[in-house]
């Protein structure tokens with residue numbers, strides 16, 4: 001029997017492993033001469049250096065005994081170790097005759113050949129924040145023709161559009177995010193006030209025509225109309241609409257508050273409630289320096305209700321509360337008139353009957369026990385008396401705090 005040797009070939013360090021039988025025969029022709037005339041033992045590895053790389057031949061079994069391999073030795077290759085085949089090769093590297101793993105999928109190449117990938121060196125990523133990779137050939141072009149340098153995902157560019165540096169505006173708070181000019185101006189509009197360089201983060205909520213004014217204003221140039229009391233953010237007004245408040249008709253002012261509130265409800269989930277009628281009183285005092293009674297305000301809201309169909313649901317929601325306020329106010333008014341009549345009697349009894357015809361009732365606040373009266377400027381001194389003697393005597397006799405109305 002001819003001596004035989006069982007081998008495993010290691011081609012992991014060999015650049016161009018054979019892919020067919022002919023190739024294998026040629027490779028073996030280079031390896032076999034190196035294995036002749038040797039004392040081959042199991043586990044021994046012979047390395048063969050060739051221009052294409054290093055080939056290893058490891059002996060699994062040998063029945064040479066004490067002899068050496070010779071021309072009559074039979075070699076059998078029972079296995080070949082190869083580098084795992086690269087499934088995803090870098091396309092640009094392959095074009096240059098090199099084999100390299102490509103982890104990135106080019107959005108251009110990917111549409112025709114999903115196995116054509118891009119390696120770390122060849123990949124082009126325009127923005128770290130935006131995971132869209134390409135090979136150098138597929139770097140998108142800006143609409144002006146230049147090679148793009150960033151992706152914009154602003155409100156006008158949707159899921160992303162590539163732009164060159166000529167159009168780049170960086171996010172004011174995050175250097176890594178860029179927008180095209182159009183999207184930047186939409187997201188970060190300038191304050192509309194002439195000469196102001198700040199971003200118009202706020203938008204005017206004054207209702208003009210079909211919707212709100214929406215003029216962009218920076219916090220410094222915006223007016224917060226505190227129609228929801230001091231604890232909640234009031235309606236934003238641009239300087240022009242802030243200036244118009246004092247000259248608005250009473251029903252229009254009420255309508256502004258109601259439709260501004262409706263505009264807010266459309267925009268967000270935290271819904272503001274309409275002001276109580278007593279808060280409307282303060283709104284009128286602050287903005288127009290005039291005092292309206294609660295029943296007058298109720299009627300104004302009702303006027304708005306009948307004139308603007310879009311506001312009826314919102315008004316109906318608040319109507320029960322407003323009705324209670326109105327009933328209480330009417331009761332207080334009646335009680336107030338009663339107290340005021342007594343005030344006239346007491347004044348007359350104190351010898352000041354001539355003043356009675358010139359003073360008038362303003363409001364009565366039952367919870368505070370306050371009776372507010374209007375006294376002409378030239379009578380104020382007499383009404384109050386020396387060191388408050390007259391007004392204090394009146395307080396004693398009626399049992400109420402008496403206040404002079406400023407309006």
Ligand SMILES: [Zn+2]
Pocket residue numbers: 090091092093094100118119120121122
């Ligand atoms: Zn590459």
Ligand SMILES: [Zn+2]
Pocket residue numbers: 106107108109110134135136137138
């Ligand atoms: Zn590509």
Ligand SMILES: [Zn+2]
Pocket residue numbers: 142143144145146163164165166167
């Ligand atoms: Zn461009």
Ligand SMILES: [Zn+2]
Pocket residue numbers: 152153154155156157161179180181182183184
């Ligand atoms: Zn854009």
Ligand SMILES: [Zn+2]
Pocket residue numbers: 191192193196197198217218219220221
């Ligand atoms: Zn401004």
Ligand SMILES: [Zn+2]
Pocket residue numbers: 204205206213214215237238239240241
């Ligand atoms: Zn405005």
